[in-house]
Amino acid sequence: MAAEFLRVEKLTKRFGNNTVVHGVDFAFAKGEFISLLGPSGCGKTTILRMIAGFETPTSGSIEVEGQDITHLKPNQRQLGMVFQAYALFPNLNVGDNIGFGLKIAGMGREERRARTDEMLRLIGLPGFEKRFPYEMSGGQQQRVALARAIAPRPRMLLLDEPLSALDAKIRVSLREEIRAIQLDLGITTVFVTHDQEEALSISDRIVVMNAGHIEQLGAPHEVYNKPATRFVATFVGTLNTIEASVASAANHQVTIDGQTVALPSLPSGAVDGSAISLTLRPEVLSVGNRPGNDIVLAGTVADVTFLGSVIRLRVALGQNTLSLDTFNDQRTAPPTRGEPVTISLASKDLLILGE
Amino acid sequence: MKPSRFWPWFTLLLGASYFIIPLIATFEFSLRMRRGYYSFDAYLSVFSDPRFQATFGYSVVIGIFAIIVGVLIVVPAVYFVRLRLPWLRPFVEFLTLLPLIIPAIVLVYGYIRLYNSSSLIPFTGSALGTDVLLVFAYVTLALPYMYRAVDTGMRTIDVQTLTEAAQIMGANSATIIARVILPNVLVAVLSGAFLTFAIVIGEFTIASLLNRPAFGPYLQNIGANRAYEPAALAIISFIITWGAMGMINLLARFAPRTSARTD
Structure with a gap:
């Protein structure tokens, strides 16, 4: 330096x-x-x-x-x-x-x-x-x-x-x-x-x-x-928080809105059945199952905000609502409220945060 | 329904006539010195009187010194109180109001007791010393007006940020007051100066009891011994005072303007 x-x-x-x-x-x-x-x-x-x-x-x-x-x-x-x-x-x-x-x-x-x-x-x-x-x-x-x-x-x-x-x-x-x-x-x-x-x-x-x-x-x-x-x-920036419960601490599995997904690690002290919070940036979420993403979740479009080049979606997963941005594609219509939607992310992009 | 304008106008005219009618009467009387004709003889008599010239000149000089001393005391005081001791403001405001509450005669007797020729600071022991005392007395008398004028001027500028902006560029307190603060409150300071001048020109009590040849005692003396000249002098005094007030209004147009535009 x-x-x-x-x-x-x-x-x-x-x-x-x-x-x-x-x-x-x-x-x-x-x-x-x-x-x-x-x-x-x-x-x-x-x-x-x-x-x-x-x-x-x-x-x-x-x-x-x-x-x-x-x-x-x-x-x-x-x-x-x-x-x-x-x-x-x-x-x-x-x-x-x-x-x-x-x-x-x-x-x-x-x-x-x-x-x-x-x-x-x-x-x-x-x-x-x-x-x-x-x-x-x-x-x-x-x-x-x-x-x-x-x-x-x-x-x-x-x-x-x-x-x-x-x-x-x-x-x-x-x-x-x-x-x-x-x-x-x-x-x-x-x-x-x-x-x-x-x-x-x-x-x-x-x-x-x-x-x-x-x-x-x-x-x-x-x-x-x-x-x-x-x-x-x-x-700094927008943060999504997902409330999940630990399905298997040994296998690093959690349940989000009834869907079980495996994570690379869990916060220390997590035991089976305990509640944990997962945090992630909106841009790590993709609409659909994008190659390379190992977590796929099914939800419902809760809100759509058209911002020109970008469309901001809010996707409901049970009690959780996630925000994500997707580019506007002029050839397809934007999603509509209430429409079922699949979103995916790479588990490595989840943020394990200290207080 | 359109509200009637009669009563507002009536009240205004009633109020104005309270001031204007005596003034018109005084002016009319001042023109009657020559029997049977209107003339400016009373004014000519006043202007040609050497005592008029001497006392008026004396009061102008004393007034100028009172303004200078007042500005040197009030501007830094208001500046530092606003900047460093804002909690002191109510106290300072009260203090500056005291000259309005304490009669001039009390003030001058206090001065004479404190500064007589046998005291530790014998201001009244010499003519010059008494002149200095008279200047200080007028500074005190004009303090409520000077303080408020300067304080109002400083309220229109962001004293703290301007001070900090000048400080960070290397300026010391004296430079900041002289080059940044004073020029930005100059119009307010001049307003205070003209008010001081207007007060000094007609002041009688202090000048008379300190036995100084000022314009106020001269006015009183003429008033007691002549018929038409006092009326002419009253009109002249009014014109001087109004001139001073008019200058304040005129100067307000030249105040530095600030702009908090966001575009």
């Missing part, structure tokens, strides 16, 4: 009696795009604000390039930050907003202008330097905020839910733009979001957080395909 650029050790934050971050540890290499992902109140923004210097950790340390910055003031950390609410200075035009950090750093007028022009080209807004923030769309304002954050060449870029205030369509295009700029500059970036799709689509690695703890840290495909805990599995 490359040398550690950002290291967070045993980071804890308490507000009164409420501990919002519990001894968090992680380390990242230079140039990585890291997402802190989790629901509201999980402590992700508090961690970002501690890295920025806006909150003081109760205990623990933060190092950037080997320098302990835990107790440095925000204006001594040489970091850039983009805020959810854009936070452009209303009294300054775009050029002056971008040049703000450069002016503070004592850069001369000409040099500042050149850097501002360079930033405006980078964000695709050349010629916008005389405009005021209120004259621009939300997406444009956030791009200016990004340019302002990276203009002083910070050591690291912090993004605090920068896409949350934008419309869905702008969000997608801007996140791609942010990622392209980050790759282009090779700047280490910490991105806070509660949107799993955002985190999965642009991150090198994701820190999934819950209640002040790290649930899992890994590449997007690892987090999605091999969730470490049930929380990660349910928070």
Whole structure:
């Protein structure tokens, strides 16, 4: 692994009696795009604000390039930050907003202008330097905020839910733009979001957080395909849960809605007749008996949602209802509600999750 | 059925006449100095009086200093209370209301007892010291207006996020107040400044008891000894006050605009 650029050790934050971050540890290499992902109140923004210097950790340390910055003031950390609410200075035009950090750093007028022009080209807004923030769309304002954050060449870029205030369509295009700029500059970036799709689509690695703890840290495909805990599995992507009963613990057989299937393994402590939960992603399920799938189940179509290129089915198996997506085939009509349907899956795709 | 507009108009006109009729009467009286004709003789008499020029000039200078000191105290105070000590806001609001509750005469007697020539800080021991004391007294007197104007201005901007955005780019607190906060609440600050000016120009009690040659005591003196000039001065004072209020409205158009667009 490359040398550690950002290291967070045993980071804890308490507000009164409420501990919002519990001894968090992680380390990242230079140039990585890291997402802190989790629901509201999980402590992700508090961690970002501690890295920025806006909150003081109760205990623990933060190092950037080997320098302990835990107790440095925000204006001594040489970091850039983009805020959810854009936070452009209303009294300054775009050029002056971008040049703000450069002016503070004592850069001369000409040099500042050149850097501002360079930033405006980078964000695709050349010629916008005389405009005021209120004259621009939300997406444009956030791009200016990004340019302002990276203009002083910070050591690291912090993004605090920068896409949350934008419309869905702008969000997608801007996140791609942010990622392209980050790759282009090779700047280490910490991105806070509660949107799993955002985190999965642009991150090198994701820190999934819950209640002040790290649930899992890994590449997007690892987090999605091999969730470490049930929380990660349910928070990142959609998860189906099948309630089954153990038919034969010795033979790894379970009964689902009266249909007996064999599994590669059973959770420890499973005995004959005990109830267990099996979890699986919607995409591992196929309509019909697909070659390679060793579990075939018969059910009934409970609901059909036509989404254009994809049809989302909900299939009832007794008490269980499974969700799965199938591609729209223009030559055949979509299944109808109440229609009997056969679904199949590979037993190796079942997720055995810890709590 | 369309509701009748008679009563609303009647109430409005009744209220307006309460203020306008005495003003018109005063104005009409101020034009009667020359017997049998309307003229601006009373105004000419006032403007040519060297005491008018001296006292008005004195009050303007004192007013400007009161505004400067007020801004230097109130802007950072409101900023830090909003940012770091929000729990202190109700207390600060109450504190800033006190000058409205405590009569000016009580205030000035307190000052004279505290800062007389035999006290530890003998402000009243010299003319300059008394001028400084007068400035501080006017800052206190205008505090409710200045505080509220600045506080309202700061409510329109996201003080915390703008501060953090400036901090992370290397700015210190003084730079943030001077380059980010103050320009964004400048219109509010100027509103407070014009209110302060309007108060200072006509203030009588404190200036008189501190024995300073201000415009308020001059107005009183003229009022006691002349017939038509006081009416002219009343109209001039109204015009100055209204001018200050008009400037507040005019400036509101130039306030920096924020935009929370999502597109």
